[in-house]
Amino acid sequence: MILENMEICQQQPIASNVYELVLKGQELVNLASQGQFLHVKVSEGTDPLLRRPISIAKIDQDKGELTVIYRAGGRGTNMLALKQKGEVVSVLGPLGNGFSLEETSKGAIALLIGGGIGVPPLYELSLQLVKRGVKVVHVLGFAGSSDVFYEEKFMELGETYIATMDGSHGEKGTVIEIIDNKQLLFDTIYSCGPTPMLKAIETAFPDKKGFLSLEERMGCGIGACFACVCHVKDDPTKTAYKKICTDGPVFAIGEVEL
Template identity: 55%
Template structure:
């Protein structure tokens, strides 16, 4: 069920370079069922900016009717969102899309994230842990200043960090870490830049995997066709990342 609701800001803080953690409260939280779904945020009460901004759901707290978003403030819309103070209201549309298949993992799962693709993996890790699935987290960032939630992920399982400049953890990309890790897992989940998702698929062609794609969106509900991608089924078969995804089994999407 998709709702539109004015949700109240409970907390907002900067947790890394240009990265903000925003917690809001409202009844819409009770409809969030799958890690990997997202919401569409109206960042201002005016018609400028006109379009909503899609932001992934990082954590769900149904008991308190709260959920957490983690986003990068870099453009006009997200800069306005970063100005929202405690007690302010935000127009939220959601939950949207299809998330990760939590039941697919049986014993051990790799969770592989890059940059702002890391947040949805946190709720996923919590739910997998609750099912008794061991999770290993491989997370990539630009630099030490951009790293967030490292300790939170460590509390849920083995965690590896890669930074492009080598200022923290392993220098390079998540694939440099994957090359050194055993393949003793049954399922992987990944979210991040398209190039990273392609590299992860190439690294584990024999494994069951689920990929969350980052794509520019207009409406967020499948009406505007701004986020269509080809699939491997045929040359004329397309999917919409916002409504059919953003999560798809590995090997389905051609970007």
């Protein structure tokens, strides 16, 4: 983990209130891996005080660039969305424990399930799995057509299905319904998205090897403030917990209470 001032190489909207931000800074880029996140300072002063956690979507070590994708809506992310190419932002990272590539062997099938703004960290994961000879299948869920992004990019890597709740793009329904309807076969699950979706995955595939990346509001991002804790599952004392920012954000299915 380091603190680095990174230059904005590009920023553009890619869906409704969703922005793709490309940052340049070789030191941090060299440390980053799939499933980790950055803590970005959105202003030069102390207002707002807290940094914003944003998942890493792509790592380009040759160019020294990291691509992150975030949804604007709160005060901090709205301020970040106004920043232009050439500006510099303070970035703390890379943070958290990401997805392990060793969990799926060459020739196996990995099912990557994303929901909304939980889709971005799956892109770098998919890139790395493909490099290792793993077959990837993507099921990505969004609210509607205006929320869909990176569909073509995922399609370049493997079989890709889009689910929208209103049926305006892809197929109408949830990601679980798509998996069931298509009778998709797979060896390992990797998923990131809203908690209800992760709960549904855990319930639907309790016997499958799988890993879930949790979305959570954070304070410090380094485990000091205890703002993002979750209880360990099946703990009889109800006192054991994990910190999403440092112990996660990726956990094995069944490891923590959702």
